[in-house]
Amino acid sequence: MKLLTLARDLSRRKAREKHSLFIAEGVRSVEELVRSGLKVRGALVAPQLATAPRGQALRATFDESGIDVLDVSEKDFRSAAQTESPQGVLAIGEVPVRSVDTLEVGAVCRLLVLDGVQDPGNVGTILRTAAALGATATVALPGTVDLWNPKVIRSSMGAQFTHQAFHAGHEELIAFLGREKIVLWATAANGQPLDPASAPGRLAIAVGNEGAGLSTEVADRAQQTVSLPIAGNVESLNVAVATAIFLYELRR
Amino acid sequence: MKLLTLARDLSRRKAREKHSLFIAEGVRSVEELVRSGLKVRGALVAPQLATAPRGQALRATFDESGIDVLDVSEKDFRSAAQTESPQGVLAIGEVPVRSVDTLEVGAVCRLLVLDGVQDPGNVGTILRTAAALGATATVALPGTVDLWNPKVIRSSMGAQFTHQAFHAGHEELIAFLGREKIVLWATAANGQPLDPASAPGRLAIAVGNEGAGLSTEVADRAQQTVSLPIAGNVESLNVAVATAIFLYELRR
Numbered sequence: 001m002k003l004l005t006l007a008r009d010l011s012r013r014k015a016r017e018k019h020s021l022f023i024a025e026g027v028r029s030v031e032e033l034v035r036s037g038l039k040v041r042g043a044l045v046a047p048q049l050a051t052a053p054r055g056q057a058l059r060a061t062f063d064e065s066g067i068d069v070l071d072v073s074e075k076d077f078r079s080a081a082q083t084e085s086p087q088g089v090l091a092i093g094e095v096p097v098r099s100v101d102t103l104e105v106g107a108v109c110r111l112l113v114l115d116g117v118q119d120p121g122n123v124g125t126i127l128r129t130a131a132a133l134g135a136t137a138t139v140a141l142p143g144t145v146d147l148w149n150p151k152v153i154r155s156s157m158g159a160q161f162t163h164q165a166f167h168a169g170h171e172e173l174i175a176f177l178g179r180e181k182i183v184l185w186a187t188a189a190n191g192q193p194l195d196p197a198s199a200p201g202r203l204a205i206a207v208g209n210e211g212a213g214l215s216t217e218v219a220d221r222a223q224q225t226v227s228l229p230i231a232g233n234v235e236s237l238n239v240a241v242a243t244a245i246f247l248y249e250l251r252r
Numbered sequence: 253m254k255l256l257t258l259a260r261d262l263s264r265r266k267a268r269e270k271h272s273l274f275i276a277e278g279v280r281s282v283e284e285l286v287r288s289g290l291k292v293r294g295a296l297v298a299p300q301l302a303t304a305p306r307g308q309a310l311r312a313t314f315d316e317s318g319i320d321v322l323d324v325s326e327k328d329f330r331s332a333a334q335t336e337s338p339q340g341v342l343a344i345g346e347v348p349v350r351s352v353d354t355l356e357v358g359a360v361c362r363l364l365v366l367d368g369v370q371d372p373g374n375v376g377t378i379l380r381t382a383a384a385l386g387a388t389a390t391v392a393l394p395g396t397v398d399l400w401n402p403k404v405i406r407s408s409m410g411a412q413f414t415h416q417a418f419h420a421g422h423e424e425l426i427a428f429l430g431r432e433k434i435v436l437w438a439t440a441a442n443g444q445p446l447d448p449a450s451a452p453g454r455l456a457i458a459v460g461n462e463g464a465g466l467s468t469e470v471a472d473r474a475q476q477t478v479s480l481p482i483a484g485n486v487e488s489l490n491v492a493v494a495t496a497i498f499l500y501e502l503r504r
Contacts, residue, residue, distance in 0.1 A: 241377060248500075
């Protein structure tokens with residue numbers, strides 16, 4: 001498939017899953033993608049890249065790295081771009097092969113489980129935070145937005161290019177946790193107050209859907225449900241904020 | 253001024269500042285506004301409110317509370333609404349009179365200072381978090397987005413209706429901190445690792461602009477600059493995430 005047609009197609013989740021490809025858009029995301037070492041299938045470049053900050057350097061990097069570049073008109077670029085004021089560059093990357101089977105777990109680990117978190121901006125922020133705070137991996141259960149959605153990538157600043165983030169089914173995850181003797185904690189507003197000192201070495205922590213909370217699979221399997229103490233007149237914390245506090249408090 | 257004209261006008265920051273009024277839009281925000289006890293100048297209602305969840309109950313609340321209601325067509329409502337799929341209700345609230353002069357400070361306080369934080373979604377999330385984690389107040393310095401911006405209110409879920417959040421000038425804040433013997437800590441990537449145990453009873457903590465960091469006024473006045481330890485390959489945390497972790501770690 002031609003690069004332009006492929007790039008347009010990859011705006012749909014089904015197409016991303018079928019091809020195992022995703023789009024990184026904008027100078028910064030594409031720089032991160034090239035730096036990450038993930039395989040790059042090709043790049044689309046529109047004339048305005050020449051005037052974008054670091055645009056010419058990025059173009060040179062494509063040539064040095066042997067990355068296929070297709071020069072397109074601004075109009076064609078817009079037909080594939082997701083942002084409102086595109087910088088004139090996007091790259092098609094290969095989704096890395098990751099699963100519970102490729103995950104290496106040491107004596108101490110912090111696994112983050114996204115149990116149906118739907119907002120792409122929140123999930124992107126969570127991935128960026130998980131990478132920054134040294135989480136071992138992030139596992140997205142069914143109902144979670146596609147980790148390779150362009151809005152997630154924008155909001156994560158490409159954290160998933162290197163952070164071990166991937167999708168998995170409930171049973172797959174739960175079997176893995178059992179096999180590796182990883183304790184699962186759930187988070188919910190009505191849980192016990194978080195006590196980081198009581199956390200085991202190998203821990204997975206699950207955060208639920210913004211409205212509906214946790215799936216029954218996760219709630220049934222969790223050894224403990226923990227919560228953050230918050231003021232009575234505030235209903236809840238934003239899911240990315242709550243996740244950040246949990247990961248910080250439980251970091252090793 | 254008629255309610256509809258006023259509501260349209262209040263989409264501009266200058267108009268909000270001139271009238272000391274703001275707009276809460278959508279069922280949930282308006283419910284929060286009415287519950288907060290802030291003065292409500294009036295409400296606009298479009299036909300679709302009758303079919304929105306809790307819409308009719310809200311309409312009844314207006315009548316019970318003696319709030320002026322103007323029924324408008326869907327088209328007129330859209331001309332004043334900020335959201336893409338409006339629920340057919342908005343209310344005009346009076347910005348509460350708050351300043352360093354109205355702020356009561358106990359032996360222990362946690363003041364959050366927003367030093368030029370520009371993104372409305374981030375500032376809304378920060379206000380919601382500050383309220384949830386029991387911060388004493390949030391002071392917005394010049395360069396920060398209007399705390400009464402509709403996007404900020406949406407993202408905060410109306411936390412600023414009751415949380416003591418207000419705008420102040422650099423000199424005003426710094427004189428207040430001196431008078432009240434409140435220690436100012438700045439936050440920056442190159443600061444000392446945060447040690448919550450060393451925090452004084454009366455503490456203000458400043459977070460800076462997403463790109464440019466702290467103003468010189470704040471940087472010069474801060475007794476200490478603190479940072480969160482993050483992985484070397486990640487540039488930074490999102491400002492709302494970093495602020496949440498600081499507030500949680502420093503909560504009393």
